[in-house]
Amino acid sequence: MSIELIGFIIVAAAALVLALMMVLSPEIVHSALYFAGVLIAIAVLFFLMNAVYVGIIQILIYVGAVVVLILFGIMLTRRNILLG
Amino acid sequence: MSLPSWEAWTCVWGSRIGDTLNYLYSIPHSIATAILSFLHINLPQLNYLLTWVIASIILLVVVMVNVIILIYVERKELGRFMDRRGPFVVGPAGFFQNFADAFKFLIKEMILPENADGLGFNSTLVIVVASSMLIMAVVPQAPDFYYTNTDLGLLLAFAIFAIEPFAVVIAGWASNNKYSLLGGFRSTAQMMSYEVPMLITVLSVVVLAGTFNFTQIVNYQASHVWFVVPLIIGFIVFLISIVAEIERIPFDTPDAEAELVHGWMTEYAGIKFALFQLTSYVRSFAGAAIMVLIFLGGWTGPILPPILWFYIKVYAVFTLFVWMRASLPRVRIDQVLNLGWRSLLPLSLVNMLIAAFLKIYGGVFHL
Amino acid sequence: MADVLTSKKKRVGLLGYAFKPMWISLRTLMRTSFAGGKPNTLLYPEEKIDLPDDFRGELGLVMDRCVGCESCARVCPNKCLDMMEDDIGDGTTKWMPALDLAQCMFCGLCVEACPSTALHMTNRYETATQDRNEKIFRPHEWALKPEDAPDQKPFPYPELYEINCTGCGACDRACPHEVIDMVSIPGTAKKRPNGTFGPEKKIPIFDYELCVSCALCVDACPFDALDMLPRSTTASDPAVQPQLQNVKVEQTKQEVSA
Structure with missing residues (x-):
């Protein structure tokens, strides 16, 4: 078992766990936080697969813009609508 | 699924293998080899891991020492700009004042406000601090002193710069304080709108140099001309954008002390607040370093060794930041966004046009 | 209000917003850093500013002069002075004021009220x-x-603000002693259309040796040209006196020649 495989397993497991927590979290801002974690983990997976450019763009666009867009959407929505 | 083999890694760390000219590789490697031979262990993977850890610690120490000197320089220079003295009591010429302040922060209580969101409050601290410390890992400081030297280093640096905004807005929300929330919103809006002209300006440099690699950009400038000369508009746009990105006066609306009582950092106490402050200076240092590398010829210069030239230029650029901080009043948030979208974005596009023109007809100008 | 709303906003522009303040702070940096310059800051615990003689600092009591009249305790607005029996140092006791400095507001009324100059405001x-x-x-x-x-x-002494003085002589008439003397300034007479000269301008000069600081001249002056200034002597004030000295000299010359 090489060290890359160990690294891949760790990062992939982190991505899976974070994705599960994102879905199961009762607080929607926590979901956004876990979502950013998932995206960063996927970017690290891209780095591990030698696809640096895709990883960088993943961080730049998804973490830098999409998560922020989601967060602004959450923050500008009334809280009782969010809670159902 | 097949992963690349050990030696074929070129992405982040692999380009370092066998790079004995780099002091940030050779010194940790010799230390790790000495430790492992003392323990009679012969594992190349462990050697590699240990080298990595030691190099990281050395880089962290170098950056932290520079940041401490940077804070001292800022306090002294700000004092002179404002016709007063900076710190002068603790240590020689007040040099250890920062350490005294850090100890003061250390003995303060770490408060988690009631009704605050614990996860958001603490995890954003980790994200902000870690991502800011990570920037200097991809920024080379000299041809023989760098942590990584990837082909996409410039883009990677700005990708890491872009991690912070979402953490900031979550930090502002988790503090359960309306000023913090406002500060988080402002910070995120400002950072996102200034990333656009900044990245377009960076692209103009990339068009001229033909690469995203910091070392090659610097070598291109050394053999031709510093990019501040043909791309003076881009230099000005980049200067304003980077000051807005690292949230210094005059663009410090997110943590305006007078209006928002330090914005999204209001509820952070003790060592957490100290870490945030330290982080902002790390970002200033990284911003000045990137500016030096892509516009001011990096570490090239006569007589003195490259690393010294790099630090001289970085401190000169930081003095420019301090000068702006000492002179200019804070800009309103709507003025900040107006400036970013209405003035800097067209200017950066004009700069892009100039860069493309020079790339095509550059032979005339020896570019 | 309409003026404020409709008036054109003054536009500062980039030059006024950015470059002028940056130039000013750069000049400050040059002045304070190079050519032996120093910042204006006073390093307080090591350096201290020179205080004027009438600075109102901590109160002090000269026990020998105190007569125990309780004027200070009566006039004190904060009631921080209280009379008590105390040893004056040689075994004899005396009725003297005790001080609660934490309540003192340094108004100086007690010092003014003291008839025997026993109270004094120090520079501490x-x-x-x-x-x-x-x-x-x-x-x-x-x-x-x-x-x-x-x-x-x-003691306060009368001081002349010459620009208000009309030379009416009311102060001269009001003065109970021979302090004020009206003298005319030669060369100030206006020429009349028929060739004759009008009266010359007159100003009062003061003989401070005889003055008792009664301020009757200030009360009498119809044009507020006189004021009482609390200083030990105004006779040597360089701003006012040279002109008067000249007047006096010329007056004596005229008297001699006459």
Whole structure:
């Protein structure tokens, strides 16, 4: 078992766990936080697969813009609508 | 699924293998080899891991020492700009004042406000601090002193710069304080709108140099001309954008002390607040370093060794930041966004046009 | 209001917003850093500013001069002075004021009220302590040596603001002593159309040796040209006097020639 495989397993497991927590979290801002974690983990997976450019763009666009867009959407929505 | 083999890694760390000219590789490697031979262990993977850890610690120490000197320089220079003295009591010429302040922060209580969101409050601290410390890992400081030297280093640096905004807005929300929330919103809006002209300006440099690699950009400038000369508009746009990105006066609306009582950092106490402050200076240092590398010829210069030239230029650029901080009043948030979208974005596009023109007809100008 | 709303906003522009303040702070940097310049800051614990003589600092009591009249305790607005029996140092006791400096607001009314110049405001201003009770003094604890406190208060003397003076002579007539003398300034007479000269302008000159600071001349002056200035002597004021000296000299010359 090489060290890359160990690294891949760790990062992939982190991505899976974070994705599960994102879905199961009762607080929607926590979901956004876990979502950013998932995206960063996927970017690290891209780095591990030698696809640096895709990883960088993943961080730049998804973490830098999409998560922020989601967060602004959450923050500008009334809280009782969010809670159902 | 097949992963690349050990030696074929070129992405982040692999380009370092066998790079004995780099002091940030050779010194940790010799230390790790000495430790492992003392323990009679012969594992190349462990050697590699240990080298990595030691190099990281050395880089962290170098950056932290520079940041401490940077804070001292800022306090002294700000004092002179404002016709007063900076710190002068603790240590020689007040040099250890920062350490005294850090100890003061250390003995303060770490408060988690009631009704605050614990996860958001603490995890954003980790994200902000870690991502800011990570920037200097991809920024080379000299041809023989760098942590990584990837082909996409410039883009990677700005990708890491872009991690912070979402953490900031979550930090502002988790503090359960309306000023913090406002500060988080402002910070995120400002950072996102200034990333656009900044990245377009960076692209103009990339068009001229033909690469995203910091070392090659610097070598291109050394053999031709510093990019501040043909791309003076881009230099000005980049200067304003980077000051807005690292949230210094005059663009410090997110943590305006007078209006928002330090914005999204209001509820952070003790060592957490100290870490945030330290982080902002790390970002200033990284911003000045990137500016030096892509516009001011990096570490090239006569007589003195490259690393010294790099630090001289970085401190000169930081003095420019301090000068702006000492002179200019804070800009309103709507003025900040107006400036970013209405003035800097067209200017950066004009700069892009100039860069493309020079790339095509550059032979005339020896570019 | 309409003016404010409709008036054109003054536009500063990039030059005024960015470059002028940056130039000013750069000039400050040059002045304070190079060519032996120093910042304006006073390094407080090491350096201290020169205080004027009439600075209102901590109160001091000259025990020898105190007559125990209680004027100070009566006039004090904060009731921080209280009379008590205390030893004056040689075994004899005397009725003297005790001081609660924590309540004092340094108004100086007690110093003005004291008939025997026993109270004096010193130049000490570093009065901070850990405990309020340390600032309550028995009479011998806030005592001053007689040589530290002047036994003569600076009297106010009349001072002339020449620009208001019309030379009417009301002050001369009001003065109970022979202090004021009206003299005419030669060369100030206006020429009339028929060739004759009008009266010359007159101003009062003061003989401060005889003045008792009664301020009757200030009350009499119809044009507010006189004011009482609290200083030991105004006779040597360089701003006012040279002109008058010349007048006096010329007047004596005229008298001699006459």
